[in-house]
Amino acid sequence: MVTNNTALAKPAGARAWLESIQGKRQYDINQVLYRCTQSGSLLNVAHDMDALRQTSAAEWRRLFDARMGRWDFPNASGIWSKREWVLPDIDPAHIITLQEGRSPLLEMPPLARELGLEQVWLKECGTSHTGSFKDLGMTVLVSHVNSLIARGLPIRAVACASTGDTSAALAAYASRAGIPTIVFLPAGKITTAQLIQPISNGAHVLSLDTDFDGCMRIVQEVTADQSIYLANSMNPLRIEGQKTVGIEIIQQLGWQLPDWMIIPGGNLGNVSALAAGLDMLLETGIINQKPRLAVAQAAHANPLYTSYQKGFADLEPMQAKTTLASAIQIGNPVSFPRAVDALQRYNGVVEEVSEAELAHAAALADRQGFFCCPHTGVALGALRKLTGKGVIPGGASVAVISTAHGLKFSEFKTAYHENRLDFDATYRTEVIRLPADVQAVQEALKPLLEERA
Numbered sequence: 001m002v003t004n005n006t007a008l009a010k011p012a013g014a015r016a017w018l019e020s021i022q023g024k025r026q027y028d029i030n031q032v033l034y035r036c037t038q039s040g041s042l043l044n045v046a047h048d049m050d051a052l053r054q055t056s057a058a059e060w061r062r063l064f065d066a067r068m069g070r071w072d073f074p075n076a077s078g079i080w081s082k083r084e085w086v087l088p089d090i091d092p093a094h095i096i097t098l099q100e101g102r103s104p105l106l107e108m109p110p111l112a113r114e115l116g117l118e119q120v121w122l123k124e125c126g127t128s129h130t131g132s133f134k135d136l137g138m139t140v141l142v143s144h145v146n147s148l149i150a151r152g153l154p155i156r157a158v159a160c161a162s163t164g165d166t167s168a169a170l171a172a173y174a175s176r177a178g179i180p181t182i183v184f185l186p187a188g189k190i191t192t193a194q195l196i197q198p199i200s201n202g203a204h205v206l207s208l209d210t211d212f213d214g215c216m217r218i219v220q221e222v223t224a225d226q227s228i229y230l231a232n233s234m235n236p237l238r239i240e241g242q243k244t245v246g247i248e249i250i251q252q253l254g255w256q257l258p259d260w261m262i263i264p265g266g267n268l269g270n271v272s273a274l275a276a277g278l279d280m281l282l283e284t285g286i287i288n289q290k291p292r293l294a295v296a297q298a299a300h301a302n303p304l305y306t307s308y309q310k311g312f313a314d315l316e317p318m319q320a321k322t323t324l325a326s327a328i329q330i331g332n333p334v335s336f337p338r339a340v341d342a343l344q345r346y347n348g349v350v351e352e353v354s355e356a357e358l359a360h361a362a363a364l365a366d367r368q369g370f371f372c373c374p375h376t377g378v379a380l381g382a383l384r385k386l387t388g389k390g391v392i393p394g395g396a397s398v399a400v401i402s403t404a405h406g407l408k409f410s411e412f413k414t415a416y417h418e419n420r421l422d423f424d425a426t427y428r429t430e431v432i433r434l435p436a437d438v439q440a441v442q443e444a445l446k447p448l449l450e451e452r453a
């Protein structure tokens with residue numbers, strides 16, 4: 001077993017397969033399958049943990065840390081630097097990477113002080129190739145498809161429904177691999193930046209007169225034909241990449257745990273992924289305790305919150321209302337059962353935030369040097385509510401997952417600062433319009449300079 005360098009350290013017998021979440025029925029990972037053929041339940045990727053446990057926790061930490069300092073292929077990727085835990089059998093020649101992951105974990109001391117917390121970290125997943133965490137999952141899914149095509153499977157295209165970020169990530173990775181991409185977008189419900197991303201990558205962009213849930217229904221039917229491969233997170237290959245986010249946070253903290261992790265949830269693949277990564281840290285003995293999880297939803301698209309209020313009652317699909325957090329405007333989340341399982345195992349809670357709460361939370365964080373997307377605003381709004389209620393106790397440490405870059409959501413931020421939303425933008429900054437005249441400029445700056453004198 002290699003520990004002093006970063007060579008591929010595939011432990012003897014390490015392998016992964018597909019497994020149904022109900023009944024644990026197993027399938028070959030190279031089968032094109034999105035649901036259990038018996039029960040119809042979702043599938044997960046399962047790993048031979050006995051094989052991975054043959055390497056000690058200390059050796060895994062040393063190996064992962066050594067790779068984190070490298071920029072060679074594939075260690076430069078936060079995902080493929082943990083390849084034995086992701087897809088142990090993939091031929092490195094088939095990996096399609098854009099150096100995703102390895103994103104900043106930033107401390108927010110003023111926010112922590114304000115809320116009486118020991119520390120708050122913001123995990124900036126938006127600092128990534130296409131500007132959202134979807135890159136983490138897409139590198140794995142597209143690499144896997146690339147390997148399936150090389151094996152001779154008759155896959156002609158990849159496809160997804162999207163609220164904007166999934167399609168951007170799929171189009172980038174698939175065009176890099178030379179695989180045709182089809183994306184189904186709800187017309188008028190994504191941002192300009194998100195729309196132009198797949199267009200630029202040469203994807204087949206289909207804009208449909210429906211919402212995300214409507215697009216999701218259609219893509220599931222279209223991909224029943226095995227020549228079009230489904231790239232939504234109901235496909236567990238996505239989860240395999242996304243699960244590294246929690247592992248990476250804990251690694252960045254020197255393998256220490258935050259008390260809580262907060263994540264915004266829409267289709268609910270990402271919270272399931274977060275828990276799947278934590279599971280592997282626990283099962284390899286790298287951590288011995290569990291953080292608690294919180295999923296944050298927009299009140300306008302809150303089916304998980306509603307279920308949580310009733311003790312995780314069965315999902316009641318809803319018609320999601322328009323929300324500033326457009327990437328989580330989802331009323332019928334496909335990964336609902338995975339998310340409930342994750343929250344129950346990690347003593348989790350669900351919080352909802354209003355449009356005003358999410359926008360103010362984002363604006364306040366921006367005043368500390370961030371540029372929060374509205375979904376990160378949902379997570380930060382939930383942090384404020386959960387600490388206010390004492391659910392997250394004083395003195396706790398909290399990692400907040402920021403899911404996208406604010407630059408993709410400039411319409412949201414512009415509307416806030418121009419006070420064009422249907423609540424008062426308390427923390428807005430106004431542009432000062434002046435003639436190009438030094439005296440006028442000096443006059444206008446006087447109050448600021450006097451205040452700081």
Ligand SMILES: *Cc1c(COP(=O)(O)O)cnc(C)c1O
Nearest residue numbers: 165266267268269270375403404
């Ligand atoms: C996709 C997305 C989410 C929601 O993730 P799910 O896995 O669908 O719950 C949150 N924020 C952003 C920016 C996203 O793109």
